[in-house]
Amino acid sequence: QQQVKQSPQSLIVQKGGISIINCAYENTAFDYFPWYQQFPGKGPALLIAIRPDVSEKKEGRFTISFNKSAKQFSLHIMDSQPGDSATYFCAASIFGNQFYFGTGTSLTVIP
Amino acid sequence: DVKVTQSSRYLVKRTGEKVFLECVQDMDHENMFWYRQDPGLGLRLIYFSYDVKMKEKGDIPEGYSVSREKKERFSLILESASTNQTSMYLCASTSPATSGPNTGELFFGEGSRLTVL
Numbered sequence: 001q002q003q004v005k006q007s008p009q010s011l012i013v014q015k016g017g018i019s020i021i022n023c024a025y026e027n028t029a030f031d032y033f034p035w036y037q038q039f040p041g042k043g044p045a046l047l048i049a050i051r052p053d054v055s056e057k058k059e060g061r062f063t064i065s066f067n068k069s070a071k072q073f074s075l076h077i078m079d080s081q082p083g084d085s086a087t088y089f090c091a092a093s094i095f096g097n098q099f100y101f102g103t104g105t106s107l108t109v110i111p
Numbered sequence: 112d113v114k115v116t117q118s119s120r121y122l123v124k125r126t127g128e129k130v131f132l133e134c135v136q137d138m139d140h141e142n143m144f145w146y147r148q149d150p151g152l153g154l155r156l157i158y159f160s161y162d163v164k165m166k167e168k169g170d171i172p173e174g175y176s177v178s179r180e181k182k183e184r185f186s187l188i189l190e191s192a193s194t195n196q197t198s199m200y201l202c203a204s205t206s207p208a209t210s211g212p213n214t215g216e217l218f219f220g221e222g223s224r225l226t227v228l
Contacts, residue, residue, distance in 0.1 A: 009151065034216070043115075043201055043219030044154075089153060091217075097142060097161065097207050099217055103153035 003027060004092050006102025013109050019077040021105045023090035026071060030092035035064065035075050036101075038087045047088070048075070080109045114138075117202050117220035124227050130189040132223050134202030140218075142207055143185035145169075145177060148199040148222070157200075160185055161207070192227045199224050 006023045013019045023033075034049035050057045050064040050073065057064045063076040077084055090102040118133040136143065142161055146154040156169030158177040166177050174196060178186045185204075189196055202220040 006153070036217075036219075041221075043203075043221045045219065046216045049216070093217075095207055098159075099144070099156075099203075099205075101146075101154040103151060 002103070003100035004090060004102045006090050006105060008105060009103065010106045011108070013080045013107065015080065015082060015109055015111050017080050017109075019075075019080045019084070019107055019109070021075045021088055021090070021107075022072065023074065023102050024070075024072045025092050025100075027092070027094075028071070029094050030100075031095065032093040033064070033066065033073050034091050034093070034099075035062075036089040036091060038089065038104075044089055077107075080107075082109045082111050085109050115202055115204055115218050115220040117200075117223045119223050120221060122223060122225045124192050124225065126193060126227060128192050128227075130192050130225065130227075132187040132189075132200055132202075132225070134185045134187070134220055135183050136185075136202075136204040136218070137183065138204060138206075138218065139182070140204035140206050141182070142205050143179065144203045144205075144217070145175075145185065145187045146201040146203065147171065148201055154201065157187065189225075192225075194227050197225060197227045 004025050035047045036044035037047040038044040048059050048062045061078045066073045088105045093099045115136045144159040145157040155171050160166045160179045176188045200223045203217045205217045
């Protein structure tokens with residue numbers, strides 16, 4: 001059973017547009033929700049993360065929106081750039097001891 | 112610069128061979144993980160370890176075993192490789208929330224792409 005469900009599987013966005021990736025979870029014990037970015041041939045790297053006591057976190061062009069009651073969180077990439085083309089994974093964790101990943105979203109930003 | 116190093120980036124093995132994938136981290140992390148990455152399936156946990164000489168099964172442990180003799184090293188072993196184990200294998204490490212300066216961040220290696228013929 002998938003602990004974290006992610007959509008869409010792939011996304012194509014024009015340069016300058018907004019990319020939105022959504023995730024949903026069931027386990028209310030999760031206390032940390034990171035997003036990872038992976039370029040071809042590389043391992044995933046932490047992009048941005050949020051804890052459930054806040055509803056939004058912004059770092060530059062990247063924003064996480066978190067809806068605790070709906071058990072959903074999303075990644076918004078503003079002013080998307082070709083260099084943002086990568087695979088994005090959402091995840092949920094309990095005390096840093098267990099990490100559950102979504103199935104990934106392949107983002108392509110067209111110049 | 113913190114690092115998780117996977118010794119083999121690309122391997123080609125034959126069915127039935129024993130395969131060792133090595134992972135070393137230099138961050139003194141207690142927790143280490145082995146994931147398998149396949150298109151459309153995301154990252155699936157094979158095994159993890161909270162401490163030296165201990166291990167816990169993840170979601171897909173069948174056909175795999177692990178070894179953690181030292182804190183910094185976590186090895187994944189395929190006793191008898193099969194074609195359905197052709198995949199990208201990712202090692203990761205972190206500190207648990209109960210100890211040390213913890214950001215909750217999971218650090219990944221670059222991955223080992225295994226092809227079993």
